[in-house]
Amino acid sequence: MSEEKKPGKKRSHHLRVPVFDDEKEAIEAQAARAGMSVARYLREVGQGYQIKGVVDYEQVRELARINGDLGRLGGLLKLWLTDDVRTAQFGQSTILAVLSKIEATQEEMGKVMTKVVMPRSEP
Structure with a gap:
């Protein structure tokens, strides 16, 4: 580990x-999507680090809610x-x-799933 x-x-x-x-807005948005400060984001990107996905916990909770809806509908x-x-x-x-409700709920779940793991380095 270097001294710095x-x-x-x-x-x-x-x-x-x-x-x-x-x-500036684009860089700030990318840093936020990565869950990093702008300084950390630029430092890591500038040093060639690959920015990986970050899980959006709000969306995970939404998926759990939708999954419960599907379970109840399936039981019925x-x-x-x-x-x-x-x-x-x-x-x-x-x-x-x-x-029809099950199909609509599956579509809703698919939309949420695309938001769950947000790409950190791609717009």
Whole structure:
């Protein structure tokens, strides 16, 4: 480990990089997506480190909620398919509505999944 990278040691050199407003916003957005400060992000990218994905825990919680919805809908559908007397009053249209809800929920889950692991180095 070089002397500059020892824990507790402060960095003493600063680099000045002039940027346009839109470049500044893009760099700040990329750093935020990576879960890093702008300084750390630029330092790591500048040294050739590959920026890896960061998990968005809010989206993971949303996926857990959606998964629970799918489980409940699947349980209801299973009950209907067993010809349980409690579900005798439900017709084909109700079952088709539940299947439609399951499909919509799967689509919602797919959208959330694309946001879960955010790429750190790609826009």
